[in-house]
Amino acid sequence: MFTTRVFYFIRKTFSNIRAYPLVNILSVTTISIALFVFFAYLLLYVNLSGLLVNLGEEVQINIYLADFLSEQATEELKKDILKIKEVEDASYISKEDALKYLDEIFSGQDDVLKGLSKNPLPASFNVKLKKRFTTPEDVALVAKKIDRMNGVEDVVYAREWLSKFYKVVEIVKVVGIVIGAVLSLAVIAIIAITIKLTLLAKKGEIEIMKLVGGTNLFIKVPMILEGMIQGLFGSIISMGALFFIYRYFMEHYYKDFGLFFGALEINFFEPYIIIYCTLLGAFLGLLGSIISFGRMLKT
Amino acid sequence: MIRLNHVYKNYGTATDSLSDINLSIARGEFVFITGPSGAGKTTLLKLLFMAERATKGQILINDVNIGTLKARKIPHLRRAIGIVFQDFKLLNSITVLDNVSFPLEVLGLSRRDIKKRVMRVLKFVGLTEKSNYYPLELSGGEQQRVAIARAVVNEPPILLADEPTGNLDSELTLDIIRLLDYIHKKGATVIMATHNKDIVERFHKRLVSLDHGRIL
Numbered sequence: 001m002f003t004t005r006v007f008y009f010i011r012k013t014f015s016n017i018r019a020y021p022l023v024n025i026l027s028v029t030t031i032s033i034a035l036f037v038f039f040a041y042l043l044l045y046v047n048l049s050g051l052l053v054n055l056g057e058e059v060q061i062n063i064y065l066a067d068f069l070s071e072q073a074t075e076e077l078k079k080d081i082l083k084i085k086e087v088e089d090a091s092y093i094s095k096e097d098a099l100k101y102l103d104e105i106f107s108g109q110d111d112v113l114k115g116l117s118k119n120p121l122p123a124s125f126n127v128k129l130k131k132r133f134t135t136p137e138d139v140a141l142v143a144k145k146i147d148r149m150n151g152v153e154d155v156v157y158a159r160e161w162l163s164k165f166y167k168v169v170e171i172v173k174v175v176g177i178v179i180g181a182v183l184s185l186a187v188i189a190i191i192a193i194t195i196k197l198t199l200l201a202k203k204g205e206i207e208i209m210k211l212v213g214g215t216n217l218f219i220k221v222p223m224i225l226e227g228m229i230q231g232l233f234g235s236i237i238s239m240g241a242l243f244f245i246y247r248y249f250m251e252h253y254y255k256d257f258g259l260f261f262g263a264l265e266i267n268f269f270e271p272y273i274i275i276y277c278t279l280l281g282a283f284l285g286l287l288g289s290i291i292s293f294g295r296m297l298k299t
Numbered sequence: 300m301i302r303l304n305h306v307y308k309n310y311g312t313a314t315d316s317l318s319d320i321n322l323s324i325a326r327g328e329f330v331f332i333t334g335p336s337g338a339g340k341t342t343l344l345k346l347l348f349m350a351e352r353a354t355k356g357q358i359l360i361n362d363v364n365i366g367t368l369k370a371r372k373i374p375h376l377r378r379a380i381g382i383v384f385q386d387f388k389l390l391n392s393i394t395v396l397d398n399v400s401f402p403l404e405v406l407g408l409s410r411r412d413i414k415k416r417v418m419r420v421l422k423f424v425g426l427t428e429k430s431n432y433y434p435l436e437l438s439g440g441e442q443q444r445v446a447i448a449r450a451v452v453n454e455p456p457i458l459l460a461d462e463p464t465g466n467l468d469s470e471l472t473l474d475i476i477r478l479l480d481y482i483h484k485k486g487a488t489v490i491m492a493t494h495n496k497d498i499v500e501r502f503h504k505r506l507v508s509l510d511h512g513r514i515l
Binding site: 005012211214218 | 388406408
């Protein structure tokens with residue numbers, strides 16, 4: 001009896017889809033469009049967040065050393081710096097390396113450095129912080145600790161830039177979540193309304209099923225499964241469309257925007273996100289049909 | 300089998316659609332409910348298959364007071380009642396076979412059993428050849444026979460028919476009544492609402508006349 005019922009529900013779900021092809025095509029199309037907007041936004045958000053994380057990782061503190069510092073004292077200082085728990089790495093740049101770097105920057109304008117009688121640049125440490133400690137507060141704290149150490153002449157980091165950057169990150173996060181939430185609600189509403197329309201098309205069928213003694217569950221299950229399948233197909237189609245548009249953009253337009261994007265790589269979703277998104281479509285279809293069905297059977 | 304004691308139905312208007320109905324129908328009876336339009340025939344049938352609930356009074360079917368029945372039990376009551384409507388209420392998007400299969404799917408029968416029983420009942424109403432047709436490909440009389448096949452396929456003990464011949468010409472009307480009579484002779488209790496006096500006079504069955512919601 002149970003397996004007969006399960007087979008019936010599956011069979012009925014697909015025969016419903018076959019019986020109302022136009023309604024189902026319209027429904028899947030609407031869901032695809034709604035989900036496409038949502039997925040496109042998500043792709044933008046994921047890439048933007050990735051960019052911000054990468055930028056955040058580049059937070060550095062430059063420590064300029066006093067000229068009198070011996071090699072041994074420099075070594076000791078490096079050890080002390082590495083002892084700070086927020087510090088990931090400290091790379092030493094000697095006076096000569098600094099000059100070489102400056103030379104590279106001014107290559108072709110040799111006159112600029114020729115006039116120098118001696119190397120005016122100090123040796124320095126380039127300190128990189130661990131990923132977890134890149135907030136403006138962390139950076140300021142580390143800079144303060146290092147500033148107190150012997151042989152340190154100056155500590156420089158992009159204080160202004162860093163706090164602005166974190167403000168941007170915060171804004172992007174909040175705006176991203178708000179837009180994401182609004183879009184999700186819109187998608188659920190669109191799916192619920194679309195499925196409600198398909199249910200209205202089946203009003204006669206529902207009435208007849210009730211007249212011949214069909215229980216609510218018996219009527220509901222195939223139609224709810226139908227909503228789920230509509231959501232699933234909608235998400236597969238919208239994800240596919242987004243992928244092809246992404247590929248087309250990357251092949252034809254990405255390099256034209258090179259200047260604008262700089263070294264930024266635009267990636268498509270990771271496979272696991274694609275799977276989650278597809279399942280999300282099915283879930284939203286399920287939710288949409290439960291919402292519209294709940295009301296319909298009550299009336 | 301069916302008893303109505305002082306039953307009233309009011310839709311919120313000044314006059315009752317049904318007023319103080321007392322009626323007893325024995326198992327295996329064939330009853331015509333007659334009366335002009337608006338007399339309350341359809342309302343009376345609706346109370347029996349619980350599309351509506353009585354405002355006042357008691358309705359017993361097989362000694363069960365259906366007024367106290369919980370909503371989730373209504374489908375079980377309906378499985379014991381076959382219903383035929385004037386407008387057939389068939390689904391035009393599926394075949395005759397699938398339309399008639401509905402009540403058996405509800406019962407959870409296997410596909411093979413369903414097909415067997417549906418073909419048997421289609422033979423009974425003379426539509427074996429048209430099992431794969433869609434309702435709109437059939438004549439009015441054939442559509443009504445499909446509706447009757449659907450109503451009796453699960454062999455319910457009670458058959459309600461609400462103006463089943465209202466949309467048919469006189470020859471097809473006789474066909475349908477003969478079919479209902481045959482179902483009655485096989486043991487079903489048949490209650491048919493009609494305002495067609497010719498039918499009532501031709502078939503000598505018990506008559507319940509309604510006017511302005513009252514039994515005359």
